[in-house]
Amino acid sequence: MSNTWFYYAFFAAALVLAGVLGLLLKRNLIKLFICIEVIGKGISLLLLSTGFAKGSILTAQALVITYIVIEVSLVATALALIINVYRTTRSLDIRGLAKLKG
Amino acid sequence: MILQTALLIGVVLFSVLAILLRDLLKSAVSLAVASLLLGIIFFRMNAPYAGVFEISVVAGLITVLFILTITLVHKGDEVRESRLANWVFPLFFVIFVVIDALVMKSLLGKIPALASGAETGTFGEVLWKGRTLDLVGQIAVILAGVFAVLALFRKGDKHE
Numbered sequence: 001m002s003n004t005w006f007y008y009a010f011f012a013a014a015l016v017l018a019g020v021l022g023l024l025l026k027r028n029l030i031k032l033f034i035c036i037e038v039i040g041k042g043i044s045l046l047l048l049s050t051g052f053a054k055g056s057i058l059t060a061q062a063l064v065i066t067y068i069v070i071e072v073s074l075v076a077t078a079l080a081l082i083i084n085v086y087r088t089t090r091s092l093d094i095r096g097l098a099k100l101k102g
Numbered sequence: 103m104i105l106q107t108a109l110l111i112g113v114v115l116f117s118v119l120a121i122l123l124r125d126l127l128k129s130a131v132s133l134a135v136a137s138l139l140l141g142i143i144f145f146r147m148n149a150p151y152a153g154v155f156e157i158s159v160v161a162g163l164i165t166v167l168f169i170l171t172i173t174l175v176h177k178g179d180e181v182r183e184s185r186l187a188n189w190v191f192p193l194f195f196v197i198f199v200v201i202d203a204l205v206m207k208s209l210l211g212k213i214p215a216l217a218s219g220a221e222t223g224t225f226g227e228v229l230w231k232g233r234t235l236d237l238v239g240q241i242a243v244i245l246a247g248v249f250a251v252l253a254l255f256r257k258g259d260k261h262e
Contacts, residue, residue: 015117018117059233077250
């Protein structure tokens with residue numbers, strides 16, 4: 001069982017790192033949010049694979065579904081925020097936000 | 103196992119593509135494909151409910167929201183990304199994947215094994231009886247999201 005756990009954890013870690021690297025290197029707000037989504041994918045894969053390896057897949061499923069519901073709420077709020085930022089700054093560049101005052 | 107490996111590699115590949123592609127629309131579609139593959143992996147891990155949610159909500163609804171936002175902010179592609187990202191991302195990613203492959207197995211071995219009792223019953227029983235508080239939290243989060251979106255798109259008062 002631990003062999004399959006290692007196997008899934010390896011891919012989950014790769015997904016999380018890809019997301020973190022994207023967050024550090026990208027400047028487009030939508031792109032940054034896509035990076036957060038990728039990190040979320042890694043986390044849900046790790047959650048479910050741990051449940052799969054430890055024999056508690058039902059609880060892991062319940063946790064993943066909870067995470068997906070939270071993700072939808074987060075995406076709706078964050079995209080609304082991004083649209084508002086675009087209306088204010090006329091750009092999606094994250095550096096434009098540093099110039100905001102007040 | 104070969105199919106599962108191919109699916110996992112596909113998830114990582116399409117996720118990396120979603121981050122690296124310049125066109126935002128293509129990025130959103132790549133992310134949707136990655137979610138679709140992840141949903142299939144969930145199905146193959148005997149987690150059909152998580153798979154259904156992943157495919158219908160994440161690959162469907164969230165992609166629609168992304169595409170809607172991208173069409174609303176049609177000048178978004180014009181953001182100048184740093185040139186550093188073009189070679190730093192692949193370089194660090196490959197280095198990390200190599201380190202990941204070398205150390206992950208021993209790292210997981212150091213995590214103390216938690217004693218867990220064998221699960222009984224159906225998924226419905228676990229969700230509705232075992233994780234009831236989670237469901238209350240989910241309702242709260244959905245309401246918070248709805249009110250946040252309403253607040254963000256509220257029209258300004260007349261006197262402003």
